[in-house]
Amino acid sequence: MQPSAEEQDRPPLPAVEYMEQPVASTIEDIAERYQAVREVVARTYLREGDEPWIVAYSGGKDSTLLLQLVWEVLGELPAEQRRRPIFIVSNDTLVESPLVIGHLKRSLEIIGGAAQEAGFPVSIKLTQPYINQTFWVNLIGRGYIPPTRNFRWCTDRMKIQPTDELINRLVRRHKKAVLLIGTRRSESTSRRRNMAKHGVQADGTNPHSSIRGCRVFAPLADLTDEDVWLILMQRAAPWGGSHRQLITLYRNAGGGECPLVLTKEDAPSCGTTSPRFGCWTCTVVQKDRSMRGLIASGASDDREQEKLELLADFREWLIALREDDSKRSTVRRNGRIKLRADGTPTLGPFRLETRREILRRLEALGEEIGEALISEGEKEYIEEIWRRDQVGEDARNSLKKLLKIEIEA
Numbered sequence: 001m002q003p004s005a006e007e008q009d010r011p012p013l014p015a016v017e018y019m020e021q022p023v024a025s026t027i028e029d030i031a032e033r034y035q036a037v038r039e040v041v042a043r044t045y046l047r048e049g050d051e052p053w054i055v056a057y058s059g060g061k062d063s064t065l066l067l068q069l070v071w072e073v074l075g076e077l078p079a080e081q082r083r084r085p086i087f088i089v090s091n092d093t094l095v096e097s098p099l100v101i102g103h104l105k106r107s108l109e110i111i112g113g114a115a116q117e118a119g120f121p122v123s124i125k126l127t128q129p130y131i132n133q134t135f136w137v138n139l140i141g142r143g144y145i146p147p148t149r150n151f152r153w154c155t156d157r158m159k160i161q162p163t164d165e166l167i168n169r170l171v172r173r174h175k176k177a178v179l180l181i182g183t184r185r186s187e188s189t190s191r192r193r194n195m196a197k198h199g200v201q202a203d204g205t206n207p208h209s210s211i212r213g214c215r216v217f218a219p220l221a222d223l224t225d226e227d228v229w230l231i232l233m234q235r236a237a238p239w240g241g242s243h244r245q246l247i248t249l250y251r252n253a254g255g256g257e258c259p260l261v262l263t264k265e266d267a268p269s270c271g272t273t274s275p276r277f278g279c280w281t282c283t284v285v286q287k288d289r290s291m292r293g294l295i296a297s298g299a300s301d302d303r304e305q306e307k308l309e310l311l312a313d314f315r316e317w318l319i320a321l322r323e324d325d326s327k328r329s330t331v332r333r334n335g336r337i338k339l340r341a342d343g344t345p346t347l348g349p350f351r352l353e354t355r356r357e358i359l360r361r362l363e364a365l366g367e368e369i370g371e372a373l374i375s376e377g378e379k380e381y382i383e384e385i386w387r388r389d390q391v392g393e394d395a396r397n398s399l400k401k402l403l404k405i406e407i408e409a
């Protein structure tokens with residue numbers, strides 16, 4: 001497909017430094033590949049059945065292109081053939097990097113308005129972790145240490161569970177559904193391996209690994225990073241405007257993304273692809289290059305810059321806290337002590353006083369930036385957990401005292 005006259009007239013965007021692959025394809029090659037993918041999407045859409053399409057949209061480059069494809073296909077169809085409901089599913093961990101969640105929410109608003117205007121059967125769903133599983137409830141309430149590569153308790157609780165639950169609900173309600181994902185083989189070796197394991201193909205659907213009645217469709221599977229960027233640069237966002245904001249966000253943050261994670265197999269990429277967008281609290285990587293990149297770019301106003309710096313400092317303080325053994329208890333929340341081979345106890349959750357200190361500093365930070373970083377509901381939930389943990393701790397202390405008295409007696 002040749003670019004339209006309007007597309008050819010559009011001034012080219014500045015070169016993007018983070019495109020690592022050499023520019024080997026011409027614009028015509030990429031336009032042809034895009035057209036081929038679009039035809040596959042159109043053919044799949046028009047197949048028998050009217051089960052809904054669930055489009056996983058994180059606001060990142062791949063899912064933006066995925067949604068663009070679906071949108072363009074819908075736009076070419078007469079209204080009576082647009083028979084499938086389309087659900088755009090996004091996730092907010094409640095601790096997302098502020099610029100990234102800002103972009104996601106703004107784009108969802110524009111997309112929703114444009115879909116309504118165009119008469120597309122589109123609904124937008126933004127999932128969030130359940131209150132008992134938010135970042136702060138686990139960290140401050142239960143005393144979990146900030147996530148590490150080996151103890152990454154967050155992805156499943158904050159991303160996979162809420163999204164999985166929604167997809168399950170939609171599949172139950174409609175009997176079947178197709179889940180569209182923006183994953184590509186060239187993203188990483190593990191991605192390629194997972195896609196091969198599940199038989200994911202760009203030109204058709206395959207069964208979801210755990211949700212019965214749900215099929216998965218990954219039409220971008222064979223596109224490269226270069227393809228995705230060039231297509232986004234050359235084509236306007238069909239819901240209005242350009243992708244300039246998205247491109248700028250990536251450029252300033254220095255690259256990758258923490259995508260909408262839908263399965264445990266995808267989880268390893270969450271928080272580890274460096275640099276990446278993710279939660280501002282993410283301690284899986286030691287150095288958050290994306291947040292520091294956003295700060296260094298000076299792309300936002302002074303107030304926003306200051307806010308990002310304060311958040312980044314808090315994240316670093318959490319890492320220091322995790323590495324300070326004196327802040328942690330050797331007794332687990334169930335009262336047990338785990339011993340190493342040499343008989344010394346392993347470290348358990350943060351001590352109650354450490355958890356209280358984190359909450360105090362988080363609230364102070366919220367006041368400083370003029371934005372609540374933790375909700376009242378989360379605080380109530382945390383209080384309840386602390387109350388129970390305190391009861392356990394008091395009971396253990398009384399027992400210790402009692403045993404001592406008996407021994408002394």
Ligand code: SF4
Pocket residue numbers: 093147152154155158159258270271272277278279281282283284
């Ligand atoms: S970005 Fe980091 S903190 Fe957020 S879910 Fe992923 S691994 Fe966890």
